Amino acid sequence: MATVRFQNLRKSYGDTHVLTGIDLVMEEGEYVVLVGPSGCGKSTMLRCIAGLEDISSGDLFIGDRRVNDVAPKDRNVAMVFQSYALYPHMTVRENMAFALKVAKRSAEEIRVAVDEAARMLDLGHLLDRRPSQLSGGQRQRVAMGRAIVRRPDVFLFDEPLSNLDASLRTHMRVELMTLHKQLGTTMVHVTHDQVEALTLADRLVVLNKGVIQQVGSPRELFDRPINTFVATFIGSPSMNLLPATGHGATSTVDGVEGTLDVPSDGAFTLGIRPTDFTVGEGPLEADLIVVESLGSEAMLHMDLGEHRIVARVDEPQSFQSGDKVRLRPNKVHRFSAATGERLP
């Protein structure tokens, strides 16, 4: 078990700067989830920890050791790849035993370690199969098992669940949480999936264009996004952002009638999550365009003046497209119109 510490770490390929000045500490035993849009450098960060990529400048520490120049195999980290990267020519048992075999552990030791991991992941009956004879979920568990047997200081997961169907994903999420609880090891997890991020993370790291936007617990990021990027990126459907103008104790949405009880001055960006509306009454009136029904609840897609907004309602039956709908925001976020930074 160990901490992972980035100090002003940069990574570039020639003129392409992929990571620019990462400063971050991942605490011992913490479950850290990296999120961000595609191509923002999540995998690269993970691969820097693993040692699969050279670091262009800055430092990386695992525990107290500076590992910039430490070979991957000496870092004691394990990684689960999105494609699982199981060795096709080896059985499940051989796959899991491979790292220990390379490390020249005794046959007995290997057997014990593999059996234990297999028991933990419920792989016992699959040990003699080849990866090609396994289902997606089983492969995922084998990949996991391969990481576990090594008892690494840090686990690295690069979108480990993205190849699974929805229900399996839910199931594996729980497995991952259980595993984390059992092992207590530092885990770094890259994902695109909001739910995955929010449910698993002790701490969430939002990355954009190679820069860390915000680090914090899921609650913090959800409740107090530090800028418009995080605000829209976390939460689904994403936060409505509206240009607004403050008049001291109240403000108005540009081009829309109705005054809101939001104290502010001058132009700013108003953020309201779809869940934070009271629908049916309030100062704002919008034209309902589409009702997106999700079973017990629904998303109303509406035009508020020029702006398209989304609100969530619990009784979808009472709405029809073409209706005029009145709205009241219950909780709002304010961001600088110029920089997108959160206003205090």
Add this chain to the structure above:
Amino acid sequence: MSAARVSLLRALLVLAALLPLPWRQAIAAQVDEIVLWHAYQGREEAGLEAAARTWTEQSGVRVKLVAIPFGAFASKVETAIPRGNGPDLFIAAHDSIGKWSAMGVVEPTPQLSADGLRPELMEAVRWGDQRWGLPLAYKSLVLLYDPTVIQTPPTTTDALIAEAHKYTGGGRYGLAYQASETYYHAPWAHAFGATPFDAEGRLVPLDSDAHVKAYAFTARIARDEGIVPQQPTYESVQRLYNEGNAVFVIAGPWFVSDVDRPIAAAPLPWVSDAGAPARPFLTVDVAYVAGQAQHPDEASAFTTWLAGPEGARIRQEQGGQAVSSALVPTDDPLLKTLEVQSKTALLMPMNPGLQGLWESEAKALRRVMRGAATPSQAAHEAALYWEVVSRPSPPAVSPWPYVVVMVAVLLGALGWLLAPLRDPDFRAKLRRHAWDYVWIGPATVAMVLLVLTPFVVGAGVAFFAHDQGEFTFIGLRHFTDILFARDWPLSSPLSFFYTLGVTLLWTVTNLIVHVGLGIALALILREPWIRMRAGWRAALILPWAVPNYITALIWRSMFHVQDGAINALITLVSGAKDPVQIDWFGSFVTSFGANLITNGWLGFPFMMVVTLGALQSIPRDLEEAAEVDGASWAFRFRHVVWPLLKPALLPAVILGSVWTFNAFNIIYLVSAGEPDGTTEILISEAYRWAFTRGNRYGYAAAYALIIFGVLLAYSRAANRLVGRKVL
């Protein structure tokens, strides 16, 4: 001549010499054994072995007999002996003495006693003012006949022809011999006076009256009279005789041991038209003391004994040889006939550089026999051809300008290669990747040492003219001669551009056949409704699995005009009454076709396999979608399969075209360039210059460099055309 003559080549060769390694194994000097190289087979080999055993008993010196395949013999003694890797002595025909003495392949042996050896045969080992080895035995053509049919052999050609007519017809021939070969034409030619040299030792012009008459005579006796089968090979003559379908045969003494019926020998008849006796060539087997022999004294002793009466008797009795010793008489009728024949026979000349002469005459003879030229036309062409082939080397030029340019180019290249090293980032990158080079290192070192260096050294010879072991620096002269078609008109089969055209035609047609067949078969073999798909596939890759020099030789014999299976099949299928006799190698189109069929057969399996693989990556459902849309088969191929197949096949096609371009084996073994060198491709032409037209290594190397240039340009163009790096 200039002093730079040899030294520059030496320098090039030293370049190849590289590091002399310390573990030179000491060649154990076993004084009690000498090594002898020979190419004898069968009975002659047995005779030699018996003689060697006797000598070992008498002298205590063991003789290690090393049988070298005939085809490899000359090149082997010429490469190995001058480098000190040869035997102590070797046995070979006398006619290369001129060349070998200049190259240091053989040692002069004035000390060896010629006692008891027939003096006229001693002429066979005299060259310059020296003697080189001792004559062992001699051979020449004689007239062989079936004693069960003929009691007294004819003594004139008129009688022979008349006699032969009696037995010709119904698959039977009065006379069988390899009429289209110069060696077999020589007895008649010499009778007419068409000898290589006249009495004063001057070359007889190849278009002399005597030559013309001789061609006309051969054309008459071997073609017009209808008593000789067409284009007989040695094997077919042998078969005809064994079947009792040939009454007279003209052949050497070796023929006798290859037939299993009674056979008798007589001297060749008097040539009635010439009023002179037929004079076949006389070749003499000589035991040479090899240059740089380890044990020259022991070798000399054995040579003298082997040629002398004791060795001669063993070789005569057990090896069936007509020996050179006058002291061992024989009552064997064949040997007696040979002895008589040797009195009129003409000693094969030993002058170096005559290869081209034989080739000129051979071409003319074949043209006459084919009816493609009249005797006088053919003789005229032969004279022209000989004039070019025998042209003296171009004058030497000073190598220094070339050296300066070369050094400048090398330095420039080195600078260009090393320039990035000034960049610290690049150096850091190099350091980071240092281990990568270890991985490619072994392959690279091996390639540089064993492929690149031989090529550079070999190609470097292009700047030299070679004449009997001596190299003269002549600069770019060979290249200009070739590229400006100095020696032949553009349309002549010997001009570079004609051959280039044939080569391109060859490459393109082959690719069409390979790719066409490959794709067609692959498309068929991937259909799920084909039964036993694996079986068909296995059978169809067979041509690829069998070594191609074997199958090429088989194809050549299948195309033989009389004995070949192809003509037999055509006869069978067409139901013709008389056997179909297509002379496959008699015209450009059929000869080229024969090459093409052979190489097409050899090459389609590779394309088939590659296509099968490429097809696997094309999803079947795309095609099925098109099929559902009602697209025809052709439409689907054109618009769905082909666009996906093309990029996958291109690299293999380009690599295949390079291989085809240099498919030396096929041309050399199947058509051998016939007719008249028209089906030669560049690489086989280069081979001819190097090995069958008087060892013009420099000219051949220039050809090779040009071939390389053409291919390089082609591959660059192909890369551009494909839009990615393929080759």
Add this chain to the structure above:
Amino acid sequence: MSREPSKVIVFGTHAFLTVFTAATIYPVLWVLKLALTPSRAFSMDPVPVPGLALRDGALHLAPVSLDNFRNVIFTYDAAGSWLFGWQLMNSVFVALATAALGLTLSATAAYAMSRWGFPGKERGMAAFLVTQMFPGVVMLIPLYLILDELHLLDSLMGLVLVYSTTSVPFSVWTLKGYFDTIPQALEEAAVLDGCSRLQTFWWVIFPLARPALAVTGLFSFMTAWNEFILAATLMGDPKSFTLPVVLQRYVTDYGTDWGSFAAGSVLVSLPVVALFFALQRHFVEGLTAGSVKG
């Protein structure tokens, strides 16, 4: 699964295949027939079946014998050594060693070219392939000189070196194409599992590249097994010749001993053909990756 086409098409296609395949194996059958016919010389009838002859429009039985094989196999030199045995052993050794060495040389190089971005990689690959365009005619004598300098003349090891080097470009080309199709993640997993480069290569890449390795190994084997010009020039003693050189003995200036030549050919071809069939299921896969990827 697409439907089976009409009976006519199915029948026609099979008929075509039958005729074409018969034509394809026709020359090979002739080799067999010549080998089994007890005669040096022959005239070809249209039927390449041993023991049958077509004369005057009717099939006859023809003699069949193993004499030619006996003649080829039981050759002894003057000292009484069993030449064919030696030559067979030489061939087997040279071909196997060439396959092993050729694979080692080309697999390591191909792997480096497939994976790592060292300076000069592109040019190196191009240079390897350019050697395919060298016309071999001019290389024989310099090669002899070099091997002489290296004291590798007359040694089977020298032959092995030359052959395995000759086979390198095509092998690198094929193998690199195949390595390119192996996902990089597998190697990264191996690296994290503690493998060095060599271990990754040996434990992960090598087993996965088996089809391509089988194909290139076979081609290297064939290079060595079939070659005779170099072997005849570089080796000085019938006991160190390889089998194809021996075949050359039956083709002389006077004529060809077809019976022995064909029997020798059959003996030389059998092992290669057997290997070919044993490995052919790998062909499509092993060869295509290389050519398709370029």
